[in-house]
Amino acid sequence: MKKWLMVIAAVAISAGAFAADGWMTDFEKAKELAKEQKRHILIDFSGSDWCGWCIKLDKEVFSKQAFKDYAKDNLVLVLADFPRDKSKQSSALQKQNEELSKKFGVRGFPTVFILGPDGETVAKTGYQAGGPEAYVTHVKKLIADVKPEK
Incomplete structure (x- = not known):
């Protein structure tokens, strides 16, 4: 099973479905x-090179090992x-x-959805203070x- 998943991941990476650090960019x-x-999806709607709160969320939470460890076993990460x-x-x-932003009614950044x-949408959230453990x-x-x- 692990070999099969590694093959799928390799194909997805070569097809451009992944961004950095395991974040996927292909929503489908x-x-x-x-x-x-059988994992939940976390979609991060971000303005990665201009949005201060997006940069803060990435720096304080998404780039930290505690979040990565949880996500690796529990979530599929999507960066919009x-x-x-x-x-x-x-x-x-x-x-x-753009289509995802309209579908989910995103009105500001960062906006994070859990599916x-x-x-199907489970919850909507955004930046939360407290670091990766608190965010997890x-x-x-x-x-x-x-x-x-x-």
Whole structure:
């Protein structure tokens, strides 16, 4: 099973589905992976090269090992980035991110959504003070607060 996942990851990386540090950029591939692995999706709507709070969230939480360790085993990470310098983004990626922004009603940055493995919205959040451990606790609570339908 691990070999199979490594092959999928290698193909996805070569196809440009991943950004840095395990963050995916292809939302459809992320949904497929989340469904397959039965993991929640965390989408970070960011202005990575101009938004102060986005940079702070990345520096204080997403780039820290405590968050990475939790995410590696529990989440599929998606970066929907809206940088000023779009030279490193394909037009298809820019279009996808605009469509996602409209679909989720993003009105500011950073905006973070947690989706279930089925792709349905579980929670909306953003920057939270306290570092990676506090953020992981926050995400776990958002996921735990979702009541399964009967």
